[in-house]
Amino acid sequence: MSSKEDPKGLSGWLILVGIGVVLGPLRLFTTTFPIFQPIFVDGTWEALTTVGSEAYNPLWAPILIGEIAYNVAMFVALIYLAFLFFSKHYLFPSIYILIVVISLIIIPLDAWLIQFVMPNEPIFDPEIANEFFRVLIGGIIWVPYMLLSKRVKATFVEGMPNKSGQLDASGTGASA
Template sequence: MSYNENLKGLNGWLVLVGIALVIFPIRLGYLSGPLFYNMFTDGSFEYLTTPGTESYHPLWKPLLIFEASYNALLFISSLVLAYLFGTKHYLFPKGYSVFLFLPVVILPLDLYLASLIPMGEDPFDPATLKEMVRSVIAALIWIPYMFVSKRVKATFVEGKSQKNTIESGQETN
């Protein structure tokens, strides 16, 4: 067996990535699902977004729609990434890197927009800050790993055309 063949496969540190891809949609659904479902079904959304109500602010509607859409995008993306991971598709490392980078950009933007709404609560609560730190640490660890790791390069090759593989100077089996 060649050195490259020993590296090929969902082993090593990729096991942690696989576990994270299984846990992420479950965790997101558990934490965000009930929150957004209740918000859009119990009248909270209308109360916050209807002019004349006590808690109305013009930024509530775009902020809440943005947050719900972003969470839906994360959920769907995590399922697509889990599929790409399981099939060892060559697009997985790039897709996963984007998936990890988005929260690093979106969370501070979301917090800034939320801070513009006078609501009595500090949007920079410990849970939110913890989530931001978690996102930054994950991005700092896994994005470079996706682009530098020999195991990643040897594993995620499915779906890549023979022409692209030859042009990039890699051998094919």
Template sequence: MQPQIEEQKVDYRPLGISGLGGWLVLVQIGLYLTMIMVLVQLFQYSLTALNPGTWEILTSDQSSFYHPWWGAIIIFEVTYNVLFFIFSIVTLVMFYRKKSVFPRLMIIFYSMSLAVSIIDYLLLLQIPIARELEDGSGLTGIVRLVITCAIWIPYFIKSERVRNTFIR
């Protein structure tokens, strides 16, 4: 006769705080706002630059606004904005599904935002007319992103709520 093995119910819920509350509410709002801002950027600036007339003015060597970098910068910005919009959607889905990959996606999200902003700013400074029109807002945006990264990247690395929420 074999001894009866009693099944024990194991509670796999994490200890401590968890869930999509707390500071994660700000992250969620930030993701939605980013998606809106990327769409605005895409439709107001990037796609209008692809308009045949605008494209011709900026990329034709007969134009007074011509610079060889315009075409590459416009394509770079359009590509980045489209990919970043898709990445934001994927990240938001992982957020609501509480997937363990979400914290890494957010670290990539913030890091890439900063890196691409710096690259874009430096590329635009190569164009004399863009450099003349620079009013400091590009540099201000980069400083804002540095502060954002300095706050949120450590949060996603060290937060108990993040560790306990995104475990699947």
């Protein structure tokens, strides 16, 4: 089969990937902003981080700041991922996989760290378990697709360096 017959373009199963890529930043924003915004408005931050308050724990501030920083970084990464997807940039599959792997590490790590300030709570409450398994199942499906799909290999080629490592005049790295 010649490369001209290979499936190419943002169609086929990539439509589902594209829907996830578009909805990802929206989903993250709509699920995290309502959680973190009230912390700074209703006095929760002060209660958790003020020495001597009943709810104080010295780990609350670094954990909350870390969670907020992670979510902001993930939001930016998901916007960048959408840009890579629609520009068909060669980095899209790698960045997609990296985001999945980072999520699979951070979700249980965050749950474990929360155990230090809330030891009586289950480490994986239903919400955290659902999020972890959502990312895990998505990763089980889409990571192999990113690595093995002919459509992915044929579609995400923009900006790819040629064998000498230089981009050609068109910026695609394709040789003339």
